[in-house]
Amino acid sequence: MKMHETDQDAQADHEARDPAPRQRFFRNRGAPLLPEAGAAGAPLTAVIAVMSFLAVLAMASLLMVNRAASEWTSALRSEITVQIKGADEAEIAAGVSAALRVLEDTEGVIEATQRGREETAALLEPWLGEGNAQAFLNIPAIIEVKAAPELRSNLDLLRNRLAAAAPGATLDDHARWHNRLSSAARSGQAMAFGVFLLVMGAACAISIFAARAGLAANHEIVSVLHLVGATDDFIATEVQRRFFILGLRGALIGLAAALLALGLVGVAMRTGVAADSFLPAFSLGGFMILWLAAAPVATCLVTALTARLTVLKTLSRQY
Amino acid sequence: MDAGKEIVRFEEVGLAYEDAPETLSNVTMTLGEGEFRFLTGPSGAGKTSLLKMIYLAHKPTRGNFFLFGENAAEAPREALPALRRRIGVVFQEFRLLDHLTAFENVALPMKVAGVNQNQYREDVSELLNWVGLGHRMGAKPATLSGGEKQRVALARALVSKPDLILADEPTGNVDPAMGERIMKLFVELNKLGAAVIVATHDLHLVQSLGKPVLRIADGKVSRSAGAGGAA
Numbered sequence: 012m013k014m015h016e017t018d019q020d021a022q023a024d025h026e027a028r029d030p031a032p033r034q035r036f037f038r039n040r041g042a043p044l045l046p047e048a049g050a051a052g053a054p055l056t057a058v059i060a061v062m063s064f065l066a067v068l069a070m071a072s073l074l075m076v077n078r079a080a081s082e083w084t085s086a087l088r089s090e091i092t093v094q095i096k097g098a099d100e101a102e103i104a105a106g107v108s109a110a111l112r113v114l115e116d117t118e119g120v121i122e123a124t125q126r127g128r129e130e131t132a133a134l135l136e137p138w139l140g141e142g143n144a145q146a147f148l149n150i151p152a153i154i155e156v157k158a159a160p161e162l163r164s165n166l167d168l169l170r171n172r173l174a175a176a177a178p179g180a181t182l183d184d185h186a187r188w189h190n191r192l193s194s195a196a197r198s199g200q201a202m203a204f205g206v207f208l209l210v211m212g213a214a215c216a217i218s219i220f221a222a223r224a225g226l227a228a229n230h231e232i233v234s235v236l237h238l239v240g241a242t243d244d245f246i247a248t249e250v251q252r253r254f255f256i257l258g259l260r261g262a263l264i265g266l267a268a269a270l271l272a273l274g275l276v277g278v279a280m281r282t283g284v285a286a287d288s289f290l291p292a293f294s295l296g297g298f299m300i301l302w303l304a305a306a307p308v309a310t311c312l313v314t315a316l317t318a319r320l321t322v323l324k325t326l327s328r329q330y
Numbered sequence: 331m332d333a334g335k336e337i338v339r340f341e342e343v344g345l346a347y348e349d350a351p352e353t354l355s356n357v358t359m360t361l362g363e364g365e366f367r368f369l370t371g372p373s374g375a376g377k378t379s380l381l382k383m384i385y386l387a388h389k390p391t392r393g394n395f396f397l398f399g400e401n402a403a404e405a406p407r408e409a410l411p412a413l414r415r416r417i418g419v420v421f422q423e424f425r426l427l428d429h430l431t432a433f434e435n436v437a438l439p440m441k442v443a444g445v446n447q448n449q450y451r452e453d454v455s456e457l458l459n460w461v462g463l464g465h466r467m468g469a470k471p472a473t474l475s476g477g478e479k480q481r482v483a484l485a486r487a488l489v490s491k492p493d494l495i496l497a498d499e500p501t502g503n504v505d506p507a508m509g510e511r512i513m514k515l516f517v518e519l520n521k522l523g524a525a526v527i528v529a530t531h532d533l534h535l536v537q538s539l540g541k542p543v544l545r546i547a548d549g550k551v552s553r554s555a556g557a558g559g560a561a
């Protein structure tokens with residue numbers, strides 16, 4: 012059916028008056044079917060920026076706890092300590108040499124060094140006062156042992172041999188510390204991840220509200236789109252695209268703000284009061300940047316997909 | 331004209347808005363393939379309401395309703411877009427999208443159906459030229475006069491070459507000459523195979539074209555003889 016054949020004259024007439032209509036179409040090619048005003052552009056972008064800022068911070072804490080935990084535990088994991096007690100210096104010295112002999116021919120011992128007694132005494136100074144430690148106490152000798160993982164995982168044999176060779180020797184594998192640190196790290200990770208999930212949940216909720224409000228505000232447009240044959244999927248895709256663009260904009264703003272904040276924290280940690288703190292130095296490695304960037308991407312995808320599902324659900328109740 | 335297939339079939343259909351008494355009751359009518367009907371009746375009689383049921387904007391509250399042979403009153407939601415794409419509607423209040431240009435408004439049914447712009451660009455511009463708006467293709471509806479909007483709405487209804495054309499007072503806002511041209515266009519499209527229903531109160535035009543007339547009064551649809559029977 013070619014309707015324009017019906018009035019050739021009129022058509023030719025109008026074409027003469029419109030020399031280059033085509034250029035004009037191209038300029039208007041990408042006009043969104045659901046206009047800006049509907050899905051509350053600026054406020055939504057701002058909220059998503061805040062969400063993605065928080066998501067990046069949560070992700071950064073997760074990464075920091077991870078890194079700290081692995082640094083603490085790996086340092087502790089390779090180290091065991093042999094402590095030799097005795098009634099006097101001679102007994103301690105005998106115990107030390109016996110223990111060192113045992114350690115020398117134990118497979119898996121990478122290095123065994125006796126810590127200087129002065130060094131040990133210095134560690135006690137804060138509690139006992141300067142110069143008092145050696146005067147009052149028979150300070151035990153300490154041998155630090157770097158152990159290979161195979162040895163580390165089965166210390167019973169070494170423990171027995173040490174006990175046989177030097178009765179005053181006790182072996183400390185730092186298991187209690189290790190366990191405490193790793194459980195502290197686990198709860199830190201769980202908390203950071205929990206915060207991350209909460210932020211994603213909030214992003215979902217906001218997206219649901221905004222998508223519903225957008226549909227209501229664009230009711231007439233949605234209705235016309237349906238009447239000219241649009242599927243719910245088509246409309247949902249339009250909304251999703253719009254939310255994705257807004258989400259991306261907000262997410263990038265949030266990411267930039269979070270990186271700035273983290274950079275400032277990093278500088279403060281390196282130079283300020285926290286310089287020699289327990290936490291590892293915070294720096295943004297390439298790999299870490301990728302993980303941090305994943306947070307706003309997740310925010311953005313969550314927002315867009317939630318909007319899509321909300322639209323599909325809302326429209327499915329209409330005729 | 332003895333149409334083989336039925337385009338529209340109402341059986342004892344009633345339509346009520348919310349809790350109000352029925353606006354239309356016991357509508358029984360058919361529209362065959364290639365048939366043309368005028369729909370007349372006083373203002374508020376229910377012409378628009380009847381068309382709304384046909385273009386699937388309102389569900390009948392009772393009765394059977396078939397569209398292109400399908401039970402439209404009970405069709406699942408997913409089946410509606412395909413049915414709607416076979417219908418071109420000129421809405422009484424135009425219902426153009428204000429944020430789109432005239433060109434984009436006319437292109438809407440094609441875009442929505444996923445057709446590539448290269449395939450409809452020519453058709454859209456030719457249609458707009460034909461309705462005398464070749465020079466206003468980039469204009470937003472707010473800058474168009476009532477008659478111009480009506481012509482954009484007409485072009486949008488025709489762009490997808492629908493099997494069924496519904497026009498709700500399509501000559502209400504144009505001058506008599508353009509009104510006559512538009513009516514003749516519907517007659518031409520009907521000759522090319524489209525079924526057409528035109529709701530109008532312009533009895534002069536109705537008489538001059540000599541097509542069958544459906545009259546709505548007191549919620550009932552009745553067939554009154556057209557001036558000259560089927561063309």
Ligand SMILES: Nc1ncnc2c1ncn2[C@@H]1O[C@H](COP(=O)(O)OP(=O)(O)O)[C@@H](O)[C@H]1O
Pocket residue numbers: 347353371372373374375376377378379380
């Ligand atoms: N959406 C609606 N809600 C409630 N009543 C409506 C609605 N649309 C139309 N009506 C009522 O239905 C009756 C028929 O209206 P309509 O179909 O527009 O008549 P016409 O097109 O013949 O002028 C009128 O009394 C009108 O008030």
Ligand SMILES: [Mg+2]
Pocket residue numbers: 377378379422498
């Ligand atoms: Mg009406």
